[in-house]
Amino acid sequence: MASVASEKKKQKREKHTLSELKAMGQQLLTSRAHVNNLPLLLSFITPNSPPPYALESLLSLQSFFTPLIPQLPSSSKQPDADPDPEFIYLTWLRSKFDELTQCLTDLAVSSQSDGALREVVLDSIMEFVKVGNAGKFNTSVYHKLLRAIVGLIISSVVRSELGVDDIVLDMLAEKYFNYVDVRYFTCSSFEKLARTLEKEVDKIVFSLTENKEVSQDVNDLVLRPSIELSIQKMYKLLACIQPLKDVEEKLEMWNDSGISSQDKEGKYKKSNDNVLSSKNAAKKMKQKFTKAWISFLSLPLPLDVYKEVLVTLHQSVISHLSNPIMLCDFLTRSYDIGGVVSVMALSSLFILMTQHGLEYPNFYNKLYALLEPSLFMAKHRSKFFQLLDSCLKSSLLPAYLAAAFCKKLSRLALFAPPSGALVIIALVHNLLQRHPSISFLVHREIGPDTTADTSAENNTPDGASKDLFEEKPGIDHFKNEENDPRNTNAMRSSLWEIDTLRHHYSPPVSRFALSLANDLAVRSRIPEIAVSDFSSGSYATIFGDEIRRRVKQVPLAFYKTTPTCLFSELDFPGWTFRDDHQDTSAKRKRVDSV
Structure with a gap:
């Protein structure tokens, strides 16, 4: 049924030219009587649509929804028993706006999207994030975008295209991660992403353990390719987030409301860049940054991601955490694994012990066990030997x-x-x-x-x-x-x-x-x-x-007289050397004489 419906939509789209599409957008913007043009324009925002058609529809719909967003009711708000017709109309617009954001998200992460179109789509989504929640940062739209980027829950249109490219992630980090509130809400959404992925892993573990034909060792079966890919993208997203390095750093906010938080009564407290000091912003950012990393480290990391994390922690993570000692469980478990993983965990563990008061009674026993011949061929042997000397x-x-x-x-x-x-x-x-x-x-x-x-x-x-x-x-x-x-x-x-x-x-x-x-x-x-x-x-x-090196004396294999034997008798006191060849010749002479 879904394929039939999509085929009908495709045939319906093919009946319209680009000029007609532009005319329908103009009508939508000028009169409410042409509001039925909205679903038709929305049908062109798909990865299968020609880029000019998708772009023209996007521009018309963005111009239509932007002034109406503050008037739209919440998606969860239910109509009254005797609803007002205006409220019904706005509720319908809200559903179409949610559908638009979903289509834009699918279009952004699809490999079929044109590069220039993908950039316009991302800018449109971030504009909706900026104004799509009654003037406050729209966390729901932004969270939906991040879920699509890491490949957790997206539509079936692009489900098979996961891992094709990470262009949208690179563009997001390059253009918007210099804003403090975007980084802040990215860390906040990251916790939800990690919890969602953790639930997916738990479901797989439960299904595998319920199956009696599956072996008890399910660790290798848990990390399906899709989950591994999601974890890899989550790490790349997390690596792009930089906390406030300097409390005097100038705060740039994408949304005018800045970083908002809820009080005990559930109301939002506005903390814009005029009220929120750099010190408080850095503190809030540190807390979210810490929670994001701790939630990520609780996931079953693939080995390649595991190694990259251990290399990153001591270089650019520990110094920015609100409480670095929270990493002790992860690092001690890594240190107990042995082999190259323990070598890579040593740097971060040494920082916790020397700078943050971590007590690890078996540290030297584990360090002693790491001394193996294979260590001299390890990639990170240089750092290990320096840390060994320091320890x-x-x-x-x-x-x-x-x-x-x-x-x-x-x-x-x-x-x-x-x-x-x-x-x-x-x-x-x-x-x-x-x-x-x-x-x-x-x-x-x-x-x-x-x-x-x-x-x-x-x-x-x-x-x-x-x-x-x-x-x-x-x-x-x-x-x-x-x-x-x-x-x-x-x-x-x-x-x-x-x-x-x-x-x-x-x-x-x-x-x-x-x-x-x-x-x-x-x-x-x-x-x-x-x-x-x-x-x-x-x-x-x-x-x-x-x-x-400049060598003054060069040793040469030079003999004043030609040597008659390989070893001198002086080198082997008590031994007598004889020439077996001469003894054999003497025997032959005696035999010949007989």
Whole structure:
């Protein structure tokens, strides 16, 4: 039936020319007797209509409705038992106005719309938003527009075209998000959008759990493509909203009534730019901005959006929230996930701990568990290593914790690329400088003259040096697979891995490891190393540094006499080398003689 009705409307539209359409618009504007032209003009505002016809109809209808909007009754207002004919007429106009805003919304988000027409449509919608609620900001029309942009509830005409483009969102942000009230009501509508989407997700979860044939793990099934797309568009919309950065910023309002709010009696209180101070506006904007972000973070975010959010939070969100500590649940859950998600959540969590008093008892245990070989290939490894150095900067850290991090990092250096080994040496250097109580971890060769009384000379705790140096060489009590720093036995080990790096195949690594021992000898005069100088290194940076170095002496593979063997007997005391070829020749001679 719907297809038949649409086909009839299409045939009816095709009977009229553009000049006739313009004439009908003129008649509508001049006399109420031609009000029946309104539904016909309205039928041309569809994605299937030619752009000139849709534009001409839009201009006529906008000119017709703009002066009448203050007189139109509310959509929810019911007529009396004996209604006035004028009221019936205005109620009918209200229904047609609501239909017009819906058609304009569908036309704005449709991929079939012409670019220039889409911009005119958006401007018309925002004009209705400006004056469409008895002079106040029309939140219902604006909310309808945002719902269509994020693809929550729209007409079936454009339902299959979701995700084709985001031009209307870009135009909205570029042209109207510089107005404070538009940003304010965008955040206010965003809460409703998040609640609507959350209900849709709950319905899907309920339907899936009711179906016995579906597995219990419904998390992967909840995020249908349409819901994922809506969440992605909601994030893009939210990322475009900027709160008031400066309380002295000049307030620009799209609507003259400014930011209105309801009092306890349900009446609107007007707060225009002449009454509302910049400080109060910034406070109100912060509250709405915070609620919008908290409501968005409660949604089941796709992994790509999840990562983008974690990157954005510490850069442009936390500082503008009214109460940043509200992010602690989201960030602690993200930090507990592990892997790259935990690495990306560390920046925001560190800000909450250092600047907003967040207490997280298991923070260092989780941080210790993040130290894996794959970390050196992560995209955000540079920021992570800098934060790791900052987290271990406190001199109040217990010795066992500092020793565990030193030992774990040193063990990772054996598997890390040369750029990662350089970062590890810098981190270990700083830890040993900050915590002299673990200096006994520095590797020392055990010879016949070594005694067990060296603990006092090297600030070694009682028992640690005895266990380490009185046992057989080569035994390492460190438990590399243990995730709890308390149980790693790092205090009974030594940094033999750093000593191994002195023979690394990469010259920068071997030189840096060799300098570590020299720096520790003059600890009081050597400052800490800036980890940021090494955190973003790679094979390319190491190669570039090496080719720029000025080498005074170049080693050459030169022998004064031609070598007769691969190894010298001096390198292997107690071993005797023989030439099996000569023995075979002697045997052949004896066999031939026989």
